[in-house]
Amino acid sequence: MPIDIYMFKVSPPCRAVLMTALEINVKLNEKLIDPSKGELLSPDFVKLNPTHAVPAIDDNGFVMWESRAIMQFLCNKYAPDSTLYPKDAKLRAQVDMWLNMDISLYIKIRQTLVTGYYGMPVKPEDEKQLWANIKLIDQLIGNRQYLVGDRLTIADLSLLATSAGTTLLDQDLTEYPHFKQWSDGLAQSLPYYQEINIVAPEVRQQFINNMKAYMSKMKEMMNK
Ligand SMILES: N[C@@H](CCC(=O)N[C@@H](CS)C(=O)NCC(=O)O)C(=O)O
The missing domain is CATH 3.40.30.10 (Glutaredoxin)
Known part of the structure; x- marks a missing residue:
């Protein structure tokens, strides 16, 4: 099944x-x-x-x-046996490290970009931290094609999905050239990238509108 x-x-x-x-x-x-x-x-x-x-x-x-x-x-x-999640203890530890860093980035994205899109207030300090986080990741990526070793791992897929969300929400990553080069490289090389990660603008806008309406209804209910 x-x-x-x-x-x-x-x-x-x-x-x-x-x-x-x-x-x-x-x-x-x-x-x-x-x-x-x-x-x-x-x-x-x-x-x-x-x-x-x-x-x-x-x-x-x-x-x-x-x-x-x-x-x-x-x-x-x-x-x-897949190299997507390598068995070697050190490679696996590095994959796990990136997966954990990606959680922090994702949380920051939710607290800022996504919150803003749903029409809720965003704290300036969260926004500042988001871009500081992206800057650090940009430096850590450097000229790598993959985050760990010389092959695709689940660390790449997790961060790629997170950052596809970032570009999806209209952010310009040109100030973060390594991050951009790494994610553009993967976007071009993974045959399923578009189909999975790219949502048609009208579908996305409808989703945002629906979420905004839902959030404000929930807020009203909580204030009653
Ligand atoms: N750390 C979780 C985060 C999951 C998450 O935040 N999912 C969002 C959608 S992108 C959600 O379902 N949020 C609803 C909620 O948290 O109530 C994961 O990686 O699975």
């Missing part, structure tokens, strides 16, 4: 898992969740994932969430 993935397409962590599954030929059955309809908080979904976030997977009764842990699980279970 295929593995169910609960997801929505504009979500960076969902896209990271989708790219991982494609790389290791694991079939995922997409169960689409609409956050603007409150589906993340529906009793059925919360029962499945009490943290009410996507992605979550159900691998024939084994349920888990947290995209990076899902990517590690899929590699461990279905492609243990």
Whole structure:
């Protein structure tokens, strides 16, 4: 039986898992969740994932969430010899290190760019930290083609999905040339990049409008 993935397409962590599954030929059955309809908080979904976030997977009764842990699980279970999540302890540690750094970046993006898009107030200090974080990542990437060693790993896929979200939200990364060169290089070389990561502008705008409306409805309800 295929593995169910609960997801929505504009979500960076969902896209990271989708790219991982494609790389290791694991079939995922997409169960689409609409956050603007409150589906993340529906009793059925919360029962499945009490943290009410996507992605979550159900691998024939084994349920888990947290995209990076899902990517590690899929590699461990279905492609243990794949270089996507290398077995060598030091290479694996470096992959894990990047995955953890990517979590901080993703959180900053949510607190700033995404929050702004949904019409909610953004703290200037969060915005400052976001760009400081991107600057640091830019320096750490340097001239690398891949984040770890000389091959694609899940660290690349996770950060790529996160940064595709960044460009998706109209940010100009020209001031971060290494980051841009690395992500453009992967975007060009991965055959599934466009299909997974690029959402048509009108679909994206509709998603943002729906989320804005949902957020303001929730705010009103909380203020009552
Ligand atoms: N650390 C989590 C973050 C997941 C996450 O924040 N997902 C967003 C969509 S991009 C979500 O479902 N948010 C709803 C919520 O947190 O209530 C992961 O990597 O899976």
